[in-house]
Amino acid sequence: MRSPFTGSEMTLVKEKKKLIFRKEEFIYTHHSYYCEDSKESFTDTELDTLNLTQVYNQYLDKYNLPFPEEIVKIRKKYGLPANKMGLSLGFGVNTYRNYESGEVPSLANAKLIQLANNPKSFRLLVEESQGVFDDMEKVELLEYVDDLIQKERKNHFSVDFQNYILGDSSPDIYTGYKSPSLEKLTEMIVFFTQHLSPLKTVMNKLLFYADFLSFKKTSFSISGIRYVAIDYGPVPNNFQTIFEKLQRENNFKINMLDYGNGYYGEEFKTIENRLFNPECFTEAEVNTLEEIVKRFNGMSRNEIVKLSHEEEAWIKNYQDGKKLIEYYYSFDLKHV
Secondary structure: OEOOOOOOEOEEEEEEEEEEEOOEEEEEEEEEEEEOOOOEEEOOHHHHHHHHHHHHHHHHHHOOOOOHHHHHHHHHHOOOOHHHHHHHOOOOOOHHHHHHOOOOOOHHHHHHHHHHOOHHHHHHHHHHOOOOOOHHHHHHHHHHHHHHHHHHHHOHHHHHHHHHHHOOOOOOOOOOOOOOOHHHHHHHHHHHHHHHOOEHHHHHHHHHHHHHHHHHHHOOOOOOOOEEEEOOEEEEOOHHHHHHHHHHOOOOEEEEEEEEOOEEEEEEEOOOOOOOOHHHOOHHHHHHHHHHHHHHOOOOHHHHHHHHOOOHHHHHHHHOOOOEOOHHHHHHOOOO
């Protein structure tokens, strides 16, 4: 970015700062541009959003409040527009839409939104709502909610299994403030397989760099997957179990490569008619995936492992005992 006063190129500066939000103090990584000529610091809309989102995320995490992605997901579960969803909860016409866009809800409103995530509880709210739905709309919505209640009972095991392999579904600093999504992780793997046919070690690094680059840009990961520091660099937690499950479901295949002298490799290969589905990603997330492909295309296993070993995310957490990696290390990334 160029200085608005001198026109010279400015330097991106990152420093720890404190911000008061709702009478509480939060420490975050402040991003700004510094002009050497004028000795002035500047931000733009993108950096302001990045800075504020860090604080909002800490507040939401501290009080276990729903994140924007969760708020959107709850509404879409019932197939309602934002105004109808908000009115059924007793909010103003545009309030729910604002929460989906990143405005932090009050504690009381946040609890109502979380309550609505349970179809049984939401059914009661719909029944008690006045003037929100006409008679036919209410009957159809209640029937739809009843079907959801039955489906959630049947899907209980699959949800428990996903939580088992991905960990707690609540967003936090170890998930990049996203709920872990096996669907998104699967599509990310399919995307990298189609473009690069990487070895398993390389795939792990591609996933790490994609999620952490997204957080570096937006304060949100893509997949919500937790990563851990092991000998060969950062990897998704429980990656072996995850890869085996997704391979059994015919999302890709993993071929064994024999290099001789007792050395083997595992290579991801595409399956016919199993194409990448971009529908569950934002445009910005797809752009990040494409950026990772361009950055690491043609790079060998040893090269990408070496790069990952230069990242603070690996160094600090590997030295401390192969720990889960906080996404705040995204702001210290050297190679993306």
